[in-house]
Amino acid sequence: MARQCEMCGKKKQMGNIRRLLRGHYNVTGRRSFDPNLQRTKVGIKHVLACVNCIRTLHKNSKTKA
Template sequence: MARRCEICGKQPQVNNNVSHANNKTKKRSLPNLKSQELTVNGLTKRVKICTSCIRTLNKVS
């Protein structure tokens, strides 16, 4: 399974590490994904969602 939130679609980003000498090297920023069980239409399903979506779901329910 890809490193992508199944609710909002958040995925890895490509950034630069910038040194004091202004040298730039590529790095990846990964989303903070957690595996959680959600109940949808009476069925329990395990999904990978980001922590910001978990906080939003806790606020709504």
């Protein structure tokens, strides 16, 4: 099972760590930024969705009701 949002496809991104050393910023390493994934029920099916998608679904259901 991939750690990826099943609704928008958001997945892990890689980035750099910048450290200040003697007045200069240096790229000292790599780190990963993971999406905030939660298991939620959409209709009758459980999906792994990021919180941004869950918020959007919640907002859309409020406006329709």
